[in-house]
Amino acid sequence: MEKLPLCFLVIMSLSNALAQTDLSGKAFVFPRQSQDSYVTLIPHLEKPLTAFTVCLKVYTDLTRSYNLFSFATRARDNEILLFHEGGSKFSLSVGNVGVMFQVPVATPAPRHFCATWESESGIAELWVDGKPMVRKALKQGYVVEKQSKIILGQEQDSFGGGFDEKQSLVGDIGDVSMWDFALSPGEINTVYLGGTFSPNILDWRRLNFEKNGYVVIKPQLWAGDPAAF
Numbered sequence: 001m002e003k004l005p006l007c008f009l010v011i012m013s014l015s016n017a018l019a020q021t022d023l024s025g026k027a028f029v030f031p032r033q034s035q036d037s038y039v040t041l042i043p044h045l046e047k048p049l050t051a052f053t054v055c056l057k058v059y060t061d062l063t064r065s066y067n068l069f070s071f072a073t074r075a076r077d078n079e080i081l082l083f084h085e086g087g088s089k090f091s092l093s094v095g096n097v098g099v100m101f102q103v104p105v106a107t108p109a110p111r112h113f114c115a116t117w118e119s120e121s122g123i124a125e126l127w128v129d130g131k132p133m134v135r136k137a138l139k140q141g142y143v144v145e146k147q148s149k150i151i152l153g154q155e156q157d158s159f160g161g162g163f164d165e166k167q168s169l170v171g172d173i174g175d176v177s178m179w180d181f182a183l184s185p186g187e188i189n190t191v192y193l194g195g196t197f198s199p200n201i202l203d204w205r206r207l208n209f210e211k212n213g214y215v216v217i218k219p220q221l222w223a224g225d226p227a228a229f
Contacts, residue, residue: 068152
């Protein structure tokens with residue numbers, strides 16, 4: 001068989017790695033505790049961030065700590081971090097500084113999270129299942145670097161690594177979206193109810209990603225079931 005030119009193989013490899021996938025109605029499933037199972041998300045991010053919104057859905061019965069969304073830079077492992085601290089406590093970190101939110105306890109069920117932050121005001125918000133938690137002050141005047149690694153399933157203690165299996169997610173995660181501005185309460189409610197609002201950094205309907213380890217893409221357990229929320 002005729003050998004393909006090296007440049008053609010490189011182009012094909014890059015195009016496959018950067019291919020966008022519509023994950024509507026799908027979820028990443030992390031079926032067991034692990035130190036090497038994770039998903040790297042490839043964002044459309046052209047400039048540093050002075051505001052952001054991250055929304056996602058997660059289904060797990062873990063009571064220990066685990067990561068929901070880890071955005072690291074070479075300078076700071078917790079440039080943006082949404083993390084379950086255990087029990088009813090969740091934290092949002094920006095620039096390696098975190099604030100804690102008390103979240104109502106719920107039996108294992110799919111839960112919807114939206115986290116927002118604005119540099120100008122320094123206000124951080126966490127919305128859980130469409131309800132706002134108490135606003136917190138966080139890193140006023142800070143700017144989030146754009147050269148990043150975004151990982152689901154593991155919490156980065158170094159750029160793209162430093163994983164601890166005792167902080168890994170066991171469960172499903174889906175509908176991950178990110179914007180370079182803070183959504184309004186009305187817009188967050190639209191997203192919570194299943195609407196779309198043109199995510200411009202990460203879009204679940206046009207997602208670039210790479211799977212590592214034991215991660216499976218399956219239909220969402222909560223799809224089409226409003227009672228799940």
